[in-house]
Amino acid sequence: MDSLLDSVVRLGYNSLRVPLALDHVEANPLVTAFNGGVAANKELDGARMLDALDLLVQKAADRSLLVLLDMHRLDAAVWPDAMGLWYNEAHCEGDLIAAWTMLARRYCGAWNVVGADLLNEPHGANWGSGVYGDDWRLAAERLGDAVLATCPRLLIFVEGVGNPPVTPIVGPNWAFWGGNLAAACTHPVRLNQPDRLVLSPHVYGPSVAAMDYFEDAAYPTNLEDIWEAHFGHTLSCADGAVVVGEFGGDAARADDLAFQRRLVGWMQARGVGGFVWALNPNSGDTKGVLADDWKTADKVKAEVYRRLSVSDVRITRGCV
Structure with missing residues (x-):
C-alpha cells in the first residue's frame, strides 16, 4: 500500500478513486x-476490509491525496451485473x-475523503423516464440526499x-x-444541496470497445462533437461541476493513443478534470498508468x- 501510494504521488496525481463492492461493504470480510x-x-x-479502507484513507491523507469512494459493483464476484441497475435480486435500493x-458516517471526519460516486456505470437504467425503478436520475437523488443527510x-x-434502452437514445x-x-x-438531478452535485461520465477509446465512430474517416477529429452530445453539453447546466470518472486505454495501440491525446486536449480546453x-498495469483492455x-x-x-x-x-487541506 505504501509503495503504491508513493507511486501515485511520484506520478503527479492528487487523488484516488477507490472501487468498492456493496456485498463486501455489508459483510466486511477478513483481509486474509x-x-x-x-x-x-x-x-x-x-x-x-473496512479496516484496510481506513488505513488507505489515512495513508492517502498523509500524502495529501484526496479519496473518492466509488460503489463499483453490487457483488464483488460479478461483473457486469445482468440488470445494470442500482439494485438486483440480491440487493435492494435500501x-x-x-x-x-454507513460510509458517509465513517469518513465524514476524514478531510481527504471528498465524495461518493454513487454507482459505477448503471448501464441498464434510463435517465428521465420518471419510473421509480428505472430512472437512474431519480435514484441518484434519493441516494445522494441520504449521503448528504449524514455528511x-x-x-455526490x-x-x-x-445505451438503448435509455432515454434519450443518443x-x-x-x-x-x-x-x-x-x-x-x-x-x-435535483439534490437537497445542489452545489454538491458532480456529473461524472466515463469515456473510452477503441481498446475498450468498438464504436462506429472509431472507424470514421475523420477519426479522431470527429470525437469532440460526439463527446459534446454525450456529456460535454452538461457544462452549460452543471455550474462547471463535471469530472470524467474514468478514462484511459491501451496506449500501445496507435488508434487508442490518438483517442487519449484527443480527449486530454478536449479536457484541457473545457477545464474538465x-x-x-x-493505476494497476493488469487492468486488461486499459492497462495502467504503472x-x-x-x-x-x-x-x-x-x-x-x-x-x-x-x-x-x-x-485546501482541512477546508475541503
Missing part, C-alpha cells in the same frame, strides 16, 4: 480472504442507501447511463457505459496525462 493482502501489508493481519449512509460536506458523483453514436448524460440538462483507469513492474510509469501515458493541470491539495 484476499490473495496476498496480508503478505504484502503486515499491518492488515487480522484486519477486515441496501445501497444503508451502505452509503453534508461530501460531493453521478455517472451517466448506457443516435448511432453510442456512449460508453456511464457516459450517456444526454438528458442531464432537460432532466436534471478526471480519474484515469487504472508499467508491468508495478513501480515505474508507463512513459507514453505519463507524457499524455501530464498535460492536465493538477491543483495542489495541500492548499
